[in-house]
Amino acid sequence: MNAFLTYLWIQLKMDVRDRAILLHFYLVPLLFFFVMGAVFSSINPLMGATLAASMTIFSVTMGAVMGLPAPIVRMRESGTLRAFEVNGIPGLAVLSVQAVSAFIHLFLVSAVIYTTSPLLFHSEIPQSPGLYFAVLAVFLAASIGIGLLIGVVARNQSFATMLSMVIFLPSLLLSGIMFPASMLPTSFMWLGRIFPATYALQSFLGLAYQTTTNMDATLSLGIVAGMGLLVFALAIRWFGSVRRGERS
Amino acid sequence: MAEPAVSIRGLVKRYGPSTAVDGIDLEIGRGEVFGLLGPNGAGKTTTLECLEGMREPDAGSLCVVGCDPRADRRVLREKLGVQLQSSALPDSMRVDEAIALICAWHGMGMRPDLIEGFGITGLLRKQYRELSTGQRRRVHLVLALVSNPDVLVLDEPTAGLDVQGRAQLHDEIRAVKSQGVTVLLATHDMAEAEELCDRIAIMIRGRVAVCGTPAQVTAAGSGRTRVRIRTSRGSLLPGGDRGDAVFVGDDDGYLEWRCHDVAALVTQLLGRVQVADDAVEDLRVERPSLEERFLELVEGDEGR
Structure with a gap:
């Protein structure tokens, strides 16, 4: 445990020095939040009310899906994973540290959005802050699971970027965070339902803000959790098979 | 054992x-x-x-x-x-962080003995990309x-x-x-x-x-030892094979033979120089190198 915590502390310090991590986890999400927050709150007061939730979904998806895979692919390509392994650090520990550090960064960004959106854009404070952060934790885990899965599946950086975009853009456009999902054509509305962002928004709205939702909010949270468990299991399984393949 | x-x-x-x-x-x-x-x-x-x-x-x-x-x-x-x-x-990992990480994973404290022994004290604060x-x-x-x-x-x-x-x-x-x-x-x-x-x-x-x-x-190779000799008045010219020693040629005043029996060849050459009232300026005996043996093995394998 001590070794794991030492690694996590070092990883967090490295992340602060890494411009790409700062860009994906902090700079772009916060910039987007400040710009879009102003736009949303002025053109659609209904969306402005739940701005913290929609901007948090954007930030978490951006950081986990766009920011997390690249360092994992880079570690595999450069031989860092092998160097760590021969020095006694198992590959799963590397993945776990990446996941936990991403969780911490994205939780911090989400906390900034949560606290500043009522102050800057007069958005509503959730009826149930506890449930807000519970939904956030589940959605963070699911999104980080997707990021890990992309990181272990992609053989190189360009493939990882392509996979990330395939998840990120539909999550942004079809989940209802940019405009109501009910405005989408039926086929796109259904397509949006394969992404956790869609269910996360329903959970935030129904459980934390206690507003009416298109889907059952508790069931939506369960679906996000289920998706999270599934992608984590797939990521670990895929990683194991990649490592076995490298040994054979 | x-x-x-x-x-x-x-x-x-x-x-x-x-x-x-x-x-x-x-x-x-x-x-x-x-x-x-x-x-x-x-x-x-x-x-x-x-x-x-x-x-x-x-x-x-x-x-x-x-x-x-x-x-x-x-x-x-x-x-x-x-x-x-x-x-x-x-x-972006610093050298001291890398050492601390591996030490922690082996359940050990930092290793100042290794850091000093390998002279990397000055590198500790550097990031890996800077090395x-x-x-x-x-x-x-x-x-x-x-x-x-x-x-x-x-x-x-x-x-x-x-x-x-x-x-x-x-x-x-x-x-x-x-x-x-x-x-x-x-x-x-x-x-x-x-x-x-x-x-x-x-x-x-x-x-x-x-x-x-x-x-x-x-x-263990079949390589022959190289014997090179240079005399003051060139009394060994024009060279030629001697027993099992094969004459390779002359270059820059040096005459060169390849042989297995170094002692026999050198004794013979020095005897000739003495008889001719000449003097040896330089005598070099070079056994086949590991590189030559390596090439012999690799080229032998390629020839198969």
Whole structure:
């Protein structure tokens, strides 16, 4: 445990020095939040009310899906994973540290959005802050699971970027965070339902803000959790098979 | 006899239809520096990776200080230090962080002895991306030694280093050996192998072509010793074969023969010089080098 915590502390310090991590986890999400927050709150007061939730979904998806895979692919390509392994650090520990550090960064960004959106854009404070952060934790885990899965599946950086975009853009456009999902054509509305962002928004709205939702909010949270468990299991399984393949 | 530090019996490793390692047997004694030589694709790195537990052999048995690399991977990590041929650390990781991380993972405190011993105190605050190739190699060597391993595996440790960096790393390998650590070294550099290794094995096409001390390996070849002589008045001209000695030619005043029986040829040549009332300005006897022996083996294999 001590070794794991030492690694996590070092990883967090490295992340602060890494411009790409700062860009994906902090700079772009916060910039987007400040710009879009102003736009949303002025053109659609209904969306402005739940701005913290929609901007948090954007930030978490951006950081986990766009920011997390690249360092994992880079570690595999450069031989860092092998160097760590021969020095006694198992590959799963590397993945776990990446996941936990991403969780911490994205939780911090989400906390900034949560606290500043009522102050800057007069958005509503959730009826149930506890449930807000519970939904956030589940959605963070699911999104980080997707990021890990992309990181272990992609053989190189360009493939990882392509996979990330395939998840990120539909999550942004079809989940209802940019405009109501009910405005989408039926086929796109259904397509949006394969992404956790869609269910996360329903959970935030129904459980934390206690507003009416298109889907059952508790069931939506369960679906996000289920998706999270599934992608984590797939990521670990895929990683194991990649490592076995490298040994054979 | 003491148990060997490394024992390889009938190791076979295939990649699809091609056989990278084809049933090799090797034993490396404790405290020995053992060199694994061979052309590209000979199976050196694959052999080392099997020992490191990074590759699953298709057949054969391996033992590294009592551990089976397949079954005892955790214990192996404490007993085996490894510097891979191509490895890296995260670009933004500082050297002190890398050492602290590996120490923590081995359940140890920081190793100021290693940091001072390898002269990397000045590098501790530098990020990995700021290090030169030689500095990176030294850092990886320190990391490999953190757990006080019994066996150290170095795969092409001096590849890409300048002369100074190479000499420095050689000194460090000697220092490691002096502490009783067994060193297994894969290299393309014959001079390095001759200089550092107690024994070497030359691998060709996945098999051990020859194994022994550098002197034994060199002597086992069919190469003839080169004898070059220069006299004041050229009394040995125009040269010519003498017994088993083959005359090669003259160059810059030196006449050159290749022979097996050096004593007979030199005695004969000096006798002729004396009779002719000439004087020897320079006499050189050069035994075949390890490199020549290596090339003989590789070219012999290619000719088959």
